[in-house]
Amino acid sequence: MAGSPFMHQVRTELRTRQYSIRTEKSYMYWIRWFIRFNDLRHPADMGNSEIERFLNHLAINREVSAATQNQALCAIIFLYRYVIGREISELRYQSTRTPKRMPTVLCEHEVKVILSHLSGKYWLIAAILYGCGLRIQEALSLRIKDIDFDSKSIFVFNGKGGKDRYTLLPESLIIPLADQIKTVRQVHRKDLDEGAGMASVPPALLRKYKGALKLYGWQFLFPSSHRCIHPYDGYVCRHHLHATAFSRKLREAVRASDIAKRVTAHTFRHSFATRLLENGTDIRTVQELLGHTDLRTTEIYTHVIGDRRAGTKSPVDFIV
Structure with a gap:
């Protein structure tokens, strides 16, 4: 079939x-x-x-x-x-109920301990998840051109629901990000020397930016260790690191940290939102940073906040 x-x-x-x-x-x-x-x-x-x-x-x-x-x-x-070519409506079936669960949130100490058991690009990915509130796929899909050191912002292209947005670039991650970009530049130069160097992009972007896809800015911030054949268009390219590679390292770090909570990549995003609200950030600002369409989705994080104080500061700056 x-x-x-x-x-x-x-x-x-x-x-x-x-x-x-x-x-x-x-x-x-x-x-x-x-x-x-x-x-x-x-x-x-x-x-x-x-x-x-x-x-x-x-x-x-x-x-x-x-x-x-x-x-x-x-x-x-x-x-x-x-x-x-037919619309389906009035379906009658046994719908599985979605359980109402509160998100797992890590305290600052727990995040710090987990980060201490990660290194290199895996440490940086976890720090971005916690410090910027990104989903794992959004973090892995970041390209060099999406990092703006001057405005201290990160551009998230085509996030969940096809939405673009900007989020914080924590001051404490500027040097690690600059070092990672230097590493990517070395990988990219090697690819170019070997006749490759094309960035992996969706078909629509290939047609629009084909002449620019060998430029350094289009390369992924966390490139895969091997080049591959693009699944749609068949050209040789370098995709980004697979989420399972990070998940495996994260599981090892959580196990070594002896933390009883169930921790996934998304747990850092939950913790990011909760820390911002605890530190007095306006809920609509948090909604914008997370890319939520509905404010009610963001409101779930108010279950742990206390007094609200003005100011938006990335939670990773308190521990790094």
């Missing part, structure tokens, strides 16, 4: 609409599973009853999380809307 003309049509539609490679892989996975679950019947010959049966199977028999079930639903809605 993976190489079938129909699945090729689905992939083409995803790429035409400029969905990310991660979303493409996810949607292709769920669509294949949906078709196999219904005995390889063509989606055009199916409808609400088959979709409902599949979603109920995920919720009841497979006991998937609410987020996973919603991801599967989004893939199927995409399939019918853009590939089959």
